[in-house]
Amino acid sequence: MSKTWNKRTTAVHGGTRRSHYGEVSEAIFLTQGFVYDTAEAAEARFIEAGADEFIYARYGNPTVRMFEDRIAALEGAEDAFATASGMAAVSGALMAMLKAGDHVVAARALFGSCLYVLEDVLCRYGVEVTFVDGTDLAQWRDALRPDTRAVFFESVSNPTLEVVDIRGVSDLAHAVGAQVVVDNVFATPVYSDAIGQGADVVIYSATKHIDGQGRTLGGVILGRRDFIRQTVEPYMKHTGGSMSPFTAWVMLKGLETMALRVNAQTASALALAEALQGHDGLVRVLYPGHPSHADHALCMAQMGKGGTVVSLDLKGGQAAAFRFLNALQIAKISNNLGDAKSIITHPATTTHQRLPDDQKAQLGITPGLVRLSVGIEDTADLIADVKQALEVAAGR
Numbered sequence: 001m002s003k004t005w006n007k008r009t010t011a012v013h014g015g016t017r018r019s020h021y022g023e024v025s026e027a028i029f030l031t032q033g034f035v036y037d038t039a040e041a042a043e044a045r046f047i048e049a050g051a052d053e054f055i056y057a058r059y060g061n062p063t064v065r066m067f068e069d070r071i072a073a074l075e076g077a078e079d080a081f082a083t084a085s086g087m088a089a090v091s092g093a094l095m096a097m098l099k100a101g102d103h104v105v106a107a108r109a110l111f112g113s114c115l116y117v118l119e120d121v122l123c124r125y126g127v128e129v130t131f132v133d134g135t136d137l138a139q140w141r142d143a144l145r146p147d148t149r150a151v152f153f154e155s156v157s158n159p160t161l162e163v164v165d166i167r168g169v170s171d172l173a174h175a176v177g178a179q180v181v182v183d184n185v186f187a188t189p190v191y192s193d194a195i196g197q198g199a200d201v202v203i204y205s206a207t208k209h210i211d212g213q214g215r216t217l218g219g220v221i222l223g224r225r226d227f228i229r230q231t232v233e234p235y236m237k238h239t240g241g242s243m244s245p246f247t248a249w250v251m252l253k254g255l256e257t258m259a260l261r262v263n264a265q266t267a268s269a270l271a272l273a274e275a276l277q278g279h280d281g282l283v284r285v286l287y288p289g290h291p292s293h294a295d296h297a298l299c300m301a302q303m304g305k306g307g308t309v310v311s312l313d314l315k316g317g318q319a320a321a322f323r324f325l326n327a328l329q330i331a332k333i334s335n336n337l338g339d340a341k342s343i344i345t346h347p348a349t350t351t352h353q354r355l356p357d358d359q360k361a362q363l364g365i366t367p368g369l370v371r372l373s374v375g376i377e378d379t380a381d382l383i384a385d386v387k388q389a390l391e392v393a394a395g396r
């Protein structure tokens with residue numbers, strides 16, 4: 001593989017391992033185990049497996065390794081470990097890295113399951129977590145301590161799409177020797193340069209834009225080779241969160257078309273955000289790719305684009321938001337994102353239902369807020385559909 005390839009070439013060809021048949025499309029090695037020629041060969045492989053030698057699918061598999069090599073090349077990371085879901089990646093990276101007595105600083109605006117891992121799980125193992133407003137560098141600076149081992153944040157938060165300054169937080173964290181762990185789902189691998197901007201570990205839920213067609217759960221942890229192979233791999237392979245070969249094959253095929261999908265989705269998201277500016281049924285349109293967003297300049301500097309999600313705050317609260325969801329003809333009511341199909345969610349009653357009202361308010365999750373993951377449908381159709389549903393929501 002050439003180091004000079006750009007992302008779109010790497011996403012199609014990176015990491016490919018061909019069998020002796022010379023197949024064009026990546027093979028699915030749907031096998032748990034591998035046959036050794038002799039007992040001595042088995043012994044030798046358990047002592048040290050070579051680069052193209054496998055032992056058991058929980059430890060590694062040729063199809064999974066193709067996915068790991070391709071996404072690592074795409075992200076500019078030395079190595080990657082593929083996991084059964086995005087949450088297996090988040091919990092695995094943190095559990096592998098931390099021990100009792102460590103301190104973690106995390107942004108408060110997190111995906112619900114990430115919040116559970118940081119708030120409910122880690123403290124049971126003696127890890128202390130301090131939460132901050134991720135967009136406020138002064139709060140990061142105040143919370144960091146000499147015993148801070150890691151910082152954790154979503155580079156673009158869900159569902160209000162606040163952008164965290166990866167470079168700024170990394171500089172502060174590195175000054176106290178802390179590792180920077182970024183959940184980069186909303187940025188997507190297409191618009192990410194998180195490692196170049198200072199992140200030590202980058203995590204994706206591959207369930208989202210990498211699959212991009214709503215089929216399977218998956219995740220990946222990216223970082224330096226010694227961290228991935230000496231710290232993450234032993235933890236993951238012995239605790240059981242590895243990716244299945246079938247999933248890896250779906251994700252490999254997803255990576256091939258990811259840039260086409262994500263660029264089309266992002267163009268539609270921007271067109272929609274533009275078309276809805278000043279709409280009288282809306283309190284606000286939240287899209288970091290549009291100049292009206294508070295973090296627009298940082299988003300452009302960090303990602304170059306605004307991504308595939310637009311959040312809308314409807315006048316008339318939950319009743320209006322529900323009328324809007326029910327009136328949409330193209331976007332489906334569901335809670336995934338990054339899919340080829342447009343998907344709409346009402347966070348306050350679904351993904352963030354568990355949060356107390358004051359925490360919802362603090363995170364900007366108002367009763368009228370809806371999160372629209374823009375798909376690859378025709379842009380004009382999408383805009384027309386959202387506009388007609390806003391009319392219904394307003395009772396007109």
Ligand SMILES: *Cc1c(COP(=O)(O)O)cnc(C)c1O
Nearest residue numbers: 085086087111183185205207218
């Ligand atoms: C979806 C998501 C996850 C969890 O991923 P799964 O594949 O559902 O386990 C974690 N973080 C963010 C930001 C997500 O959007």
